[in-house]
Amino acid sequence: MSDTRSDTVSVVERTRAVAAGGAVVGAHFLGRTAVFVLGEEALLFAEPDGEERRMAVHDGAILASAGDGARIVSGGDDGKVVTTDAGSSRVIAADPKRRWIDHVALGPDGAAAWSAGKTAFVQAKELQQFAAPSTVGGLAFLPKGFRLAIAHYNGATLWFPNAPQAAPEPLEWKGSHLGATVSPDGRFLVTTMQEPMLHGWRLAGRQHMRMAGYAARVMSLDWTAGGRWLATSGATQIILWPFHTKDGPMGKQPRLLAPAEPRVEIVACHPQQDIVAAGYGDGMVLLVRIEDGAEILAKKPGDAPVSALAWSADGLLLAWGAEDGAAGVVDLG
Amino acid sequence: MTDKIPVTVLTGYLGAGKTTLLNRILSEPHGKKYAVIVNEFGEIGIDNELVVGADEEVFEMNNGCICCTVRGDLVRILDGLMRRKGKFDAIIVETTGLADPAPVAQTFFIDENVGRRTKLDAVVTVADAKWLNERLKDAPEAKNQIAFADVILLNKTDLVSAEELGEVEARIRGINPYARLHKTERAKIPLGEVLDRNAFDLDRILDIEPAFLAGDGHDHEHAHDHDHERGHDHDHHHAHHHGGLKHYHDEEMQSMSLKSDQPLDPDKFFPWIQDLVQKEGPNILRCKGILAFKGDDQRFVFQGVHMILDGDHQRPWNKDEKRDSRIVFIGRNLPGKTITEGFESCIA
Structure with missing residues (x-):
């Protein structure tokens, strides 16, 4: 198997190129419109009819973004949290000290969460805040019960923003926890760590899971449809941890797919099928079927690292963006 | 390699003159733009959109090595600054007077993502000519800062006699004979002696x-x-x-x-x-x-x-x-x- 994937089935010719003009740091869909998050200031909308337009949303670097198909929430080094839909954007919070908004997350019923330094905020009906024991490394809503998982040093905390009487629940594990994700069924919380490993908690019974063996810090992780697998970057292949049994990945080996010379930089799972899109350090994008490891080439290698990937909700469009400002939308329909 | 952003780490015990040096760096017309990571807002007299406050959060790595400590906030801030790459030429990290420089330096070696985009240029320590001798006796941090330095500014030389100056210089050399040592008043120094030293001043050891x-x-x-x-x-x-x-x-x-x-x-x-x-x-x-x-x-x-x-x-x-x-x-x-x-x- 050569790294150029020259024999691999290709859908590269179905790509509509988009010139982002600056590093792409995130991608989301609003319906069938691909939205690229640029490293500084703007979102770039690539409409289905081919029109492209830019919307300035921050006065500086965009540090974090999250999307749920209907809106995109972003945080910047201008201290602002901005929500954007197809037509307009609106500042929903501005830090009085202009602290960086490091992380954002979207929750049920229009709720949004963000963090600045050691403070986590949730905006639902009203604004609530929580003082974490140290700088917040990542945020993730649980699917039920309006709970927010907050990753920080030496563990994570489960916080109930609407129930001030309920004490936040600490989950302890030594080290620096930098990112957080909750399985779609709400049973597992997984954090990325400063070390090249993941840490997991089975929330019922508080069991620990240590997922190690990576070559680099894991910067990207995503759940496959229904939460059967957790796909991750950080190695020269896609690492998939099995979560479809009662105990999750405990005592099990991960599945390793689509090996290549460069590392996987970013992953995004298909919204319906067990297919993972993976972006590599050499600019290649592969679509990989988990069942048999079959690969489809979505972008040729030989460019800057892939830094953003997103699927449309119907799973027919794949948006990718790269560190050098190249971007594209692949139409699989 | 060459497009890595150079990072200068600025250390020095309380009151030695770090902030004076920093204000000098930011205000002199050198045609370069610096992103500055400070430990306390408000001390910098210069309005600069690229001044970032840090928390000095140090934690141990889970690799069984007790001396392997990293500045977690630096990892986060450098990740963020890299999004504005092209807006500045170099980064300066100011540490608090009581900080051990090791976690800062180790951050550049341990975090691959940081090391891929930035390089540690030099550790610059500002020392107070009048009080350093005392601090070397009672403050282990002060000694660490001298031991760690690639460049030492022996500052406030106007406040001591020639004999006292010789004494403190000899004390510094007893700990670290390899650093470049400059004697300064009010941290006045050609900035080329402090910034862009390249590769930790390695040739110096030869x-x-x-x-x-x-x-x-x-x-x-x-x-x-x-x-x-x-x-x-x-x-x-x-x-x-x-x-x-x-x-x-x-x-x-x-x-x-x-x-x-x-x-x-x-x-x-x-x-x-x-x-x-x-x-x-x-x-x-x-x-x-x-x-x-x-x-x-x-x-x-x-x-x-x-x-x-x-x-x-x-x-x-x-x-x-x-x-x-x-x-x-x-x-x-x-x-x-x-x-x-x-x-x-x-x-x-």
């Missing part, structure tokens, strides 16, 4: 005055001519005079330098140095070296902080350049004999 280091009569001539210069097993706090310059040995912090004009065997050197920093890492604050390996036309440079080592080929040896290998260590209670013998055993 051109230290041997007389200064070996001046206390233990320059052993061996059959293959490599000299050991170490301030070890000596009468402590015993001042020697060499051409008018006092020479002190610090009770716990020493430096040693090893040199060989014979090429080294990489298959011996790497296992040796790895093993050494594994065992002595907590005591070794800094090490750096320029190495000539047998059959290798490239100069190999490395540096380390405690147990973390980082090295690479730097450039081809020049035709008229002497292919000497030289390494220096700065640390506490260094086992001089073991290190010397270990180094000698690496000769090809």
